[in-house]
Amino acid sequence: MIFDAVDVIRTKRDGGSLSPEQIDWAVDAYTQGTIAEEQMASLAMAILLRGMTRAEVARWTDAMIRSGERMDWSRLSRPTTDKHSTGGVGDKITLPLAPTVAACGAAVPQLSGRGLGHTGGTLDKLESIPGWRASLSNEEMLDVLAKAGAVVCAAGSGLAPADRKLYALRDVTGTVESIPLIASSIMSKKIAEGTGALVLDVKAGSGAFMKNADDARELARTMVGIGTDHGVRTVALLTAMDTPLGRAVGNAVEVTESVEVLAGGGPSDVVELTVALAREMLAAADLTGGKDPAEALRDGSAMDAWRLMITAQGGDPDAALPTPNESHDVLAPESGVLSRLDAYGVGVAAWRLGAGRARKEDPVSHAAGITLHAKPGDTVREGQPLLTLHADSADRFERALEALEGAYEVGGEPERLPLIIDRIA
Structure with a gap:
């Protein structure tokens, strides 16, 4: 069925609901180049302003899934389960999480992305490891999953191509903030990935895409609804991103911290969130009677799965990681309790040090980043290092x-969101 693009735009502009046939046609026609860029931009703006019903969002997501391939893990002997984070600062959770869940009996096909702006990318972090490969064929992914139980790699070009095209358009037309379009973008790729169960880590706070918990909760509910409507068991945890996760922000420094967690140590917030998400992933995959994730971190089985996963993707888990040429300490201005350490400010600082990129094609420095010596609630002394900045060149500092100006404060009562704010199922 063929529609007139202007009629579809008017329907949504005037507050109407798009029919399933209109949605199917619009997504397919845009992917094929039949609808002009300016017309899809107009439709995206109408969706931003008028919203979408649950049925519309589900159909829009389905149309984007059908624009490409859908992966199939039926040859695996384990149930599949995956996690998606909406992104933040110091969010290295995928690194310890995937092997931990694998050590507890699930298969984790984790398609991840690269960092952009102040938020880090999982693939950039892992590429700090000499030899590690992000790009794998579907057969290679199956092979790694069979050997290690977990794979973390880049999504292929055949997965939801409609989303790739629409995402680029939203980025330049002021329509990125539309919750229906955010939710369908994330979920089209995750459902096309073929996992049987999905846990969403939806961040709220200054370092997150959603700055307040209410908006994050709405996004979480929308994505859980999409997953449910597509037969994927989906649950979301609403988690804090007002201050960075852990004590490392960057690439190699976050790999180092992740290995500490896998060795049974590491920062308490990273451990807590890793275990909480792992338990949700296992429950969603109906694997609650076996090994507990906390035990897998203690007994070394999570570390064994990590080493298998890294080796299977060409990496050397024993290799030295990149180190910075230059470091600079940021000192506490006075003695007292660190009451605030703003995730966004720290993320932008790490980006400017070279750990992130402004455009998708920009390179990153694997050695650049920030080490945090204190977190909100910690007592500090005047002149004590609060942060250490790492860079390849001192002119980055x-x-x-x-x-970082105004991003930290000593004195007063610490103001922090609880690490896990809510659970939405």
């Missing part, structure tokens, strides 16, 4: 320090 000035702009990074500008990003």
Whole structure:
């Protein structure tokens, strides 16, 4: 069935609901180049302003899934389960989480992305490991899953191509903030990935895409609804991103911290969130009677799965990671309790040090990043290092320090969101 693009735009502009046939046609026609960029931009703006019903969002997501391939893990002997995070600062959770869940009996096909702006990317972190490969064929992914129980790699070009095209358009037309379009973008890729169960880590706070918990909760509910409507058991945890996760922000420094967690140590917030998400992933996959994730971290089985996963993707888990040429300490201005450490400011500083990128094609420095010596609630002394900045060149420090102006505060009562704010199923 063929529609007139202007009629479809008018329907949504005037507050109407798009029919399943209109949605199917619009997504397919845009993917094929039949609808002009300016017309899809107009439709995206109408969706931003008018919203979508649950049925519309489900159909829009389905149309994007059908624009490409859908992966199939039926040859695996284990149930599949996956996690998606909406992104943040110091969010290295995928690194310890995937092997931990694998050590507890599930298969974890984790398609991840790269960092952009102040948020880090899982693939950038893992590429700090010499030899590790992000790009795998579907057969290679199956092979790694069979050997290690977990794979973390880049999504292929055949997965939801409609989303790739629409995402680029939203980025330049002021329509990124539309919750129906955010939710369908994330969920089309995750459902096409073929996992049987999905746990969403939806961040709220200054370092997250959603700055307040109410918006994050709405996004979480929308995504859980999409997953449920597509037969994927889906649950979401609403988690804090007002201050960075853990004590490392960057690439190699976050790999180092992740290995500490897998060795049974590491920062308490990273451990807590890893275990909480792992338990949700196992429950969603109906694997609640076996090994507990906390036990897998203690007994070394999670570390064994990590080593298998890294080796199977060409990496050397024993290799030295990149180290910075230059470091600079940021000192506490006075003695007292660190009451605030803003995730967004720290994320922008790490980006300016070279750990992130402004455009998708930009390179990143694997050695660049920030080490946090204190978190909100910690007592500090005047002149004590609060943060250590790492960079390949000392000329990176000035702009990074500008990003940190006003990002931390000593004195007063610490103001922090609880690490796990809510659970939505």
